[in-house]
Amino acid sequence: MDQPVRELSYAQALQEAMAQAMEADDRVFLMGEDIGIYGGAFGVTGDLVERFGAERVIDTPIAELGSAGVAVGAALCGSRPVLEFQFSDFATLAMEQIVNQAAKIRYMLGGAVSVPLVMRFPAGSGTGAAAQHSQSLEAWFAHVPGLKVVQPSTPEDAKGLLLSAIDDPDPVMLFEHKLLYKTKGPVPPEPYRTPIGKALIRRTGRDLTIVATAIMVHRALEAAAILAADGIDAEVIDLRSLRPLDRDTLVDSVSRTTRLLCVYEGVRTLGIGAEISALIAESEAFDRLDAPIGRLGGAECPLPYNPELERAAVPQVPDIVDKARALVRGTV
Amino acid sequence: MDQPVRELSYAQALQEAMAQAMEADDRVFLMGEDIGIYGGAFGVTGDLVERFGAERVIDTPIAELGSAGVAVGAALCGSRPVLEFQFSDFATLAMEQIVNQAAKIRYMLGGAVSVPLVMRFPAGSGTGAAAQHSQSLEAWFAHVPGLKVVQPSTPEDAKGLLLSAIDDPDPVMLFEHKLLYKTKGPVPPEPYRTPIGKALIRRTGRDLTIVATAIMVHRALEAAAILAADGIDAEVIDLRSLRPLDRDTLVDSVSRTTRLLCVYEGVRTLGIGAEISALIAESEAFDRLDAPIGRLGGAECPLPYNPELERAAVPQVPDIVDKARALVRGTV
Amino acid sequence: MTLPAAAIETRTNRPAIYDRLSAAELREALRRMHLIRQFEEGAEQAYMRGLIHGTMHLSIGQEASAVGVCAALKPQDKITSTHRGHGHCIGKGADPARMFAEFFGKEDGYCRGRGGSMHIADVAQGNLGANGIVGGGLPIAVGAALAMRQQKRTDVVACFFGDGASNEGAFHEALNMAALWKLGVVFVCENNQYGMSTSTERSMSVSNVADRAAGYNIPARIVDGNSFADVADAAFEAVDRARAGGGPSLVECKTYRIRGHSRSDRNRYRTRDEIEAWSARDPITRFEAELLELGILSGGDVRALREAVDAEIAAGIAFAQNSPPPQVAELLRDVHSD
Amino acid sequence: MTLPAAAIETRTNRPAIYDRLSAAELREALRRMHLIRQFEEGAEQAYMRGLIHGTMHLSIGQEASAVGVCAALKPQDKITSTHRGHGHCIGKGADPARMFAEFFGKEDGYCRGRGGSMHIADVAQGNLGANGIVGGGLPIAVGAALAMRQQKRTDVVACFFGDGASNEGAFHEALNMAALWKLGVVFVCENNQYGMSTSTERSMSVSNVADRAAGYNIPARIVDGNSFADVADAAFEAVDRARAGGGPSLVECKTYRIRGHSRSDRNRYRTRDEIEAWSARDPITRFEAELLELGILSGGDVRALREAVDAEIAAGIAFAQNSPPPQVAELLRDVHSD
Numbered sequence A, B: 001m002d003q004p005v006r007e008l009s010y011a012q013a014l015q016e017a018m019a020q021a022m023e024a025d026d027r028v029f030l031m032g033e034d035i036g037i038y039g040g041a042f043g044v045t046g047d048l049v050e051r052f053g054a055e056r057v058i059d060t061p062i063a064e065l066g067s068a069g070v071a072v073g074a075a076l077c078g079s080r081p082v083l084e085f086q087f088s089d090f091a092t093l094a095m096e097q098i099v100n101q102a103a104k105i106r107y108m109l110g111g112a113v114s115v116p117l118v119m120r121f122p123a124g125s126g127t128g129a130a131a132q133h134s135q136s137l138e139a140w141f142a143h144v145p146g147l148k149v150v151q152p153s154t155p156e157d158a159k160g161l162l163l164s165a166i167d168d169p170d171p172v173m174l175f176e177h178k179l180l181y182k183t184k185g186p187v188p189p190e191p192y193r194t195p196i197g198k199a200l201i202r203r204t205g206r207d208l209t210i211v212a213t214a215i216m217v218h219r220a221l222e223a224a225a226i227l228a229a230d231g232i233d234a235e236v237i238d239l240r241s242l243r244p245l246d247r248d249t250l251v252d253s254v255s256r257t258t259r260l261l262c263v264y265e266g267v268r269t270l271g272i273g274a275e276i277s278a279l280i281a282e283s284e285a286f287d288r289l290d291a292p293i294g295r296l297g298g299a300e301c302p303l304p305y306n307p308e309l310e311r312a313a314v315p316q317v318p319d320i321v322d323k324a325r326a327l328v329r330g331t332v
Numbered sequence C, D: 001m002t003l004p005a006a007a008i009e010t011r012t013n014r015p016a017i018y019d020r021l022s023a024a025e026l027r028e029a030l031r032r033m034h035l036i037r038q039f040e041e042g043a044e045q046a047y048m049r050g051l052i053h054g055t056m057h058l059s060i061g062q063e064a065s066a067v068g069v070c071a072a073l074k075p076q077d078k079i080t081s082t083h084r085g086h087g088h089c090i091g092k093g094a095d096p097a098r099m100f101a102e103f104f105g106k107e108d109g110y111c112r113g114r115g116g117s118m119h120i121a122d123v124a125q126g127n128l129g130a131n132g133i134v135g136g137g138l139p140i141a142v143g144a145a146l147a148m149r150q151q152k153r154t155d156v157v158a159c160f161f162g163d164g165a166s167n168e169g170a171f172h173e174a175l176n177m178a179a180l181w182k183l184g185v186v187f188v189c190e191n192n193q194y195g196m197s198t199s200t201e202r203s204m205s206v207s208n209v210a211d212r213a214a215g216y217n218i219p220a221r222i223v224d225g226n227s228f229a230d231v232a233d234a235a236f237e238a239v240d241r242a243r244a245g246g247g248p249s250l251v252e253c254k255t256y257r258i259r260g261h262s263r264s265d266r267n268r269y270r271t272r273d274e275i276e277a278w279s280a281r282d283p284i285t286r287f288e289a290e291l292l293e294l295g296i297l298s299g300g301d302v303r304a305l306r307e308a309v310d311a312e313i314a315a316g317i318a319f320a321q322n323s324p325p326p327q328v329a330e331l332l333r334d335v336h337s338d
């Protein structure tokens, strides 16, 4: 008889990854604002402070720059910090330590050290939290050599990518989508690693490739189902890793389908889709392209508070369907 | 008889813009680290403190986040600050105020206010200052709605764009290239405005379009001269404005030349060339393309100290020549 | 070296503030405190009824600091506010109807529905805006004060912030610059003992935020933040100093937030006893009692005032419900000025 | 409210430090101070000769603070350093030859030529690195100390920073966390009166960086930063406290940079008189005189020591010149660990 598949929410999967990493390795510890007794603003750390104690689940003062620097210093000296930002928007306070220090120290020191830290960023819109609590800034980090950037779309990848990130000898930025925290999916109970740098084809198709990230993966899959009814067979790739990019998977897919649509929540201009598009446009897949490369990204405005405006500011399923259709039918 | 054309250096042109703006408008003032008696780390503010006094040329403590916030507050209340960062790398300390506040306040407040400020960022490599003093982070800012981002390549545009930026009712980020400060060129003495959002074709050509920014404009022009000797006629576009982008000029040029090469100093992945490439690949110019879209950007590493490594980390004239040749000859 | 905890000031006789402010002004202050309380309760109910989207941070229990500080300000003076900013906004004279409209995401809201609770502002009345970023308003307040100096205006800027915000680097940079340049800022710390779940003991290495003021050469007072009179007295002193060109001051108001941090707080970090003890020190009850005792208001005055506030809140909610939503076609409006 | 300026400690009798440190240790301290001076002069000349690219920040005149602090540290203790970090590096035991190699951009440099002056580090000797970002090292030091606690090590972290750095938010956040968590950090402010061209009077609202320590409940001492003995005495007290679990301390060393801020400084913000007055207080001359006076060293010892330093510097420069440059093909090496 089959074991019933165990399902966890995305938040629970992240929590399980941290718990397993802390069990396996004394050097791993968590830090962040209100991650202890409060359990994290989104409940991700939950009761870990009760299980691992306040020395390993450290509530920090509200001091993002300092906390990031503390993580860098601890990592330099052999500890393995996992730092939670309460919202990814607050990374703006810590870019100095992330970009000038964490990302560069190893290189600047000619390889004498490494900086094994993980930072976790709850990101994205859809919660009515307005412009300063809804951004998707992952593209900034993907622009920075020395960092790795991952963005899971499922509970399974959330756990596997976080475990890989904690193992990694270099700084890894994990972008989590707030609207996904409560979504459930199968998660193997044992510790396992999802490789950093590998995209995943979530649906194979022949007519076009849709490359999506985070919650857009789900919207792309929904769109693909609608398109299928329409006779359009979309391949959906979950990018998962924004730095390094899985060039091979992307080029191979587009070479087969001959059309590309990038769907992402970050602002359209210079969001991750810009890089995917450019990567294909300069690749051997270019000659195979039968249509311009489509992009759907966040609107060119701060995220508005009003819910209808907020929805209109990021790609939705009908937008994906329409754009995919236009690409396939040559009406772009 | 012709007047001899007056030449100024890029730094002098910037200084003249600030002086003329301060003369014309009492609300304009300068702030930054060591911009007073020291005259600025790169000498851009020079003796302005002697001419306008310490109340209008304010030396700040070393406090980039706070200074940016002070600029935001002053702008909100009717003053017109021009804030110099000593190196653009230190913007990492001020992203909160720039991105969460300056860029968004007008929108978040439904248009009730505006934030007329200018921030000036000496950027780029080539000075042997290593990884924390050599970055080209302009693409981050071009990803942020609410900001305008300009990057002059000549003294004339440095003055004209800075004057436009100071006039502008919204926050404008001016990226200056350190290696250009001493380069000279003709600069009209009267105040004039170079429009924000307009690219400039610096050389017309038929065989490919090279879109470049800042110092890369000069390298692209040098490369174009070499290519001309080779029978390849390159059009060179000085992007000048990274947000908003001059879509029309870009699409029109590539539609004519049928080939595109983007050259920029920022890190290749998600640097401004990614957006230019994507913009063309999704545009009506896509169908006219006769070659993959080429990109030359900064290497995927922090900027190294050693001068040979440093040179190797950003595009040089021979790289542009080689890449352009390959695009035109179809050997990409 | 442990510093002695600076004591909260204790009051000996009739507060001088009751002579400085007219009866009408004191009545208005009480009215605003009621308005804040009712506004918060109205917003809470509206949230429960699904009329409000997102989250919100209620200031129930902190009305005295908001109104006490604003009582010392002139209309043209400015404030910068926080994520817990409804009280500051009403304290500075905003119309609850337009605030509700904002929370309901409507076009008549102060931000045309684009900002919501965390960005509520009322620029016409001098409220430069709430801020979703803890500490975000501190340097902005300093810049506003710099602009006043540049424009030869004597308007003062009151900068509200929390105990938690005092751990941000922005606090340090802002206070240093304000003091260095002797700008007219009053830094008002609403120390409600917690930044979200984290008590000041677990986030600050000193007992009082005011203990930090000496590090900037800024005069500081610690007052009972649940006493309108004590807050207003300290605020007047600081505002007078600022207006006279004497530079910044810090006023630390010891207070307490009665509700959870935001809508999702399970209050696991504090005890019911603690909440009850602070509820018993209700700033409105206390202010009202003092005004009655001193004969400044009569029982009838208070009843009338409460009824007027009830009506204003009900009308405000109705106004907000009837206000039109923004048009989706106007998504990109106001990204830029042109 | 103006705070009384805390006074620099004055010395009454033979410094206790001359008993705590052995003659050999004192001799080694003097040697390192000479080594720093000669290193800086050698680097300056090499720069003039075009052997060094970029800029550099010389610490001539500040040798006592670097060596005085490091004298209180064990080899396994850590330091974080600054853009003006050559002295710290040598103070902690680095080899000048490998430092020159780094400045010349060579493969034998401490950073294989990738870092240069602003990123000089010597991790084996506990120097976690200079930092091009003013204030960048402060929270890193706190994190290093946190790691020591987690790993049950009693190693101490000395964190060097400048007066200018104390105006950065990072200073505030770092000191608060270090104090809150009672971590073993010694914050060493080298107050050389200027951040680039900006005097402390024009950048700080208090007279001393140490005046800020009370705001974090951190014990502080202000010492004559040009006196090895005074610096070492304060450093030992702070290091002992940190090692015993007593938490962080701040030591403010009043000193002066004799050279310009960097290679491009025209010194327009200070007077020749001021520079000369400070030159007359040379920390090396002074330390040497004390050691001679107390009979710890003889004139012959000093001559021998200086000659050895001269030779070491000359050999270091020769080594660096002969070291191979990095290969351009290795541009991407060490971006990541794999």
Ligand SMILES: Cc1ncc(C[n+]2csc(CCOP(=O)(O)OP(=O)(O)O)c2C)c(N)n1
Pocket: A033, A062, A064, A086, A090, A093, C057, C083, C084, C132, C133, C134, C135, C161, C162, C163, C164, C165, C166, C192, C194, C195, C196, C261
């Ligand atoms: C920079 C930043 N960090 C974290 C948060 C999340 N957050 C919102 S309010 C808050 C607590 C703030 O505490 P305090 O300043 O004491 O204000 P209070 O909520 O008690 O009024 C936190 C951590 C934020 N909004 N901004």
Ligand SMILES: Cc1ncc(C[n+]2csc(CCOP(=O)(O)OP(=O)(O)O)c2C)c(N)n1
Pocket: B033, B062, B064, B086, B090, B093, D057, D083, D084, D132, D133, D134, D135, D161, D162, D163, D164, D165, D166, D192, D194, D195, D196, D257, D261
């Ligand atoms: C964040 C940041 N801002 C500005 C600079 C430019 N800068 C380098 S050193 C320096 C002065 C630092 O002063 P201080 O901390 O007193 O150290 P000192 O140079 O006097 O040793 C400045 C402004 C920088 N490197 N980093």
Ligand SMILES: [Mg+2]
Pocket: C162, C163, C164, C190, C191, C192, C193, C194, C195, C196
């Ligand atoms: Mg609080």
Ligand SMILES: [Mg+2]
Pocket: D162, D163, D164, D190, D191, D192, D193, D194, D195, D196
């Ligand atoms: Mg200094």
